Amino acid sequence: MKEEEDTLEGSSIGENGYWYDTNGEPLKVSASDLERHAYCPISWKLAYQGFKGKGDAVEAGIQKHKQINEKMNRYKPLQILVNRETIIWEWWFAVIIAFIIYGFAFFMIDDDVIKPDEFAKYLALLAFVWLFMALLAVYLPWRRWLQFEGELQSIKNQLEYYEQNMIDPVFQKHNFEGGWFEGGRVEAGLLIGAIILGINSIGLFGARNREQASFVLVFIALFWSLLSTWQLQRVLMASDKAESAKEGTGLDDSMELAYSDSQSSKALLVDDESGLRGRPDQIVIIDGDLVPVEQKTGKIPKKPHFSHKVQLLAYMKLVEKTTGKTPPYGIINYGLENPFEISWDERNQNILHSQITEVQRLMVHQDAKRNHDRPGKCQNCSRRHACSESLV
Template identity: 50%
Template sequence: MPSSNLVIANESDDGFWRDDSGKSLHVSASDLERHAYCPLSWSLAREGKTGRGQAIDKGRIKHAEIHRKVENFKQKQNDLRRALVIWSWWFTIVVMFITDAIIFTTISDDRTPIDISRYLSILSVIWLVAGLLAIYLPWRKWINLPIEKSQELQDLKNLDDVAIPRTLQPYGFIGGWKQGGRVEAGFLMGATIFGLHAIGLVWADNKEQAGFILVTVAMIWTLLASWQLQRALLADNALEVARINAGLDEKTDVAYSDDEATAGLLLDNLSGLRGRPDQIVIVDGEFIPVEQKTGKIPDKPHKSHKMQLLAYLHLVESTTGRKPPYGVLKYGSENLHTIDWDEDNKHLLFSATKEIQRLMVQGGAERNHNRKGKCQSCSRRYACNSSLV
């Protein structure tokens, strides 16, 4: 390795190499993959020798296609959630109308439907004004209302702006300034219900007629709710198609997908590791990193790919504070391999990380194999003086 690529750092007591400011030398998950494949390939990459070959170009195109499918799955998932929330609101209105109709026809009272309509109109206006004020004024901040947060999801969200968006009132929501949450939605929904009741009772001459009007309105809302339910079912069908296209399991949620353009990095300052997995999915409440590999499907995972996934496992744990039980290497659409995140693999990861940091300081990277086929497949053999082919 040329001396111009060497860095100044010292080995710390924990074995990691740190510069004069105490920061660990950065080692990416891609560094670990290249080094495990061949230290010379890693060294050439540090010198600026980019990989060449049709396989690399095809791999980039394939990764972009995978990301598009996963993003489509996430969008369909959000569409379904939104449709179900709207349907549940509309169905609630139907239940309330039917309940009111029963009350009007069974309870005697001296008040006429017009009197009740006036009261409901006043309530509707009050709730509407309260809802609008709640939307335009940051009242949560004024009363120091605790902000609902999820640090684990927020840390992962730094990778991707669309990580598990909530349909209503996302994490960190403070409201005000034309933003509304669950409270504001409740006010506006109440204003709508009171207003519809008031309008329906205007034309009622007696309680029986008022009950009939409420039942009629309930039937109309039932038709609207049925239409919304149909939309939800169509969204569910579209979600299933998107899930199959993305190659995801039925009970899998996607927390993050890497597009190599807007995604950020997971960082671990202690070890210097950094990287961004292809996807982070949620399985049984656990964050599971997934690394997609294109090209020829091997009988068992390559060591270089395993090292890359181990880096992502550590980064997910250090970021969220929760230890993932395993990670997934995915070759093609159905060939899956799980890599356990245990003490042996953690030791393997840290040993490789420290060795790469040592080479960054001292140099001396050498070819670690005598396989011509490996050199033949290397995308940097054009710049390698130790190639076997």
């Protein structure tokens, strides 16, 4: 604590309005700090000095959050399972369509227009060209030439962050080397295309009896349909389990759970510019946007409390800074049926900036004072037992 005080003593304001210590690092402010300060600066000060909140409401809130997180954590692996099983079924169904198309193509090809042997040679030549292009794409720095490298690296860093810190990897565990994004979609697409064209070329060249080949392909398609039906049943069963687990989470059909906080989670979103840090209760994906969700317990208000709003604004900024994707809004849940949306607009961004800089200023000057004359606030404060300015 003394080292921190020594560092704070020489802190100064940067050009962006944030406070920096003598080492040039921004003063660390958590989203919870902002919530406490917005409720009452004295509450923040007491928490900063080490006084913990007490009371039945605090314990009830902890238990309620624990229950919500348990439900979310039960639902999350089931959601991943549904997505995985659905992808497998879609691939199997695509295989069926491909077999049927090839079967009809083998049967309908006209020897007078083009002979199968000749067509097979053209496919083989095209496969060779695609393979050559794939090798060039792998070895040549074409992304740098076309200035694509920065964008791809940003996407890769974002995925790496979520896999290692927030979202448990499904197919590629930690320290996995290689993978789809290592080579790139373009290179992988060219290589897969070359393989498919090569297989088709071999198939056409070897299909002397085209009617028999067509029959075999259609038969395989029918057999694969049976396997696909079994896979579809797995999808439906997994979906039923996921829907059952979703009950009580507050998630609707438009939301996909990307992250849920838990006591064992080590994920911490950090903004190196402002010193802001924190962990939202959940992050959901809505229409392709990452949206932070904050769960609140207790009495349901007519509109969100300012302190809760500031905390959610902090999470929106952290999501934006961490992922590079700007959330259009965030959600505060007071119970399962009372969500409030808070926009991430310029006005709210300015509110958050002023709140962060004020907390940082108080960290340096230590002159926090009660900012209200409401006995009810003091009555509901979990740190009033240590407050010398309490009105009750």
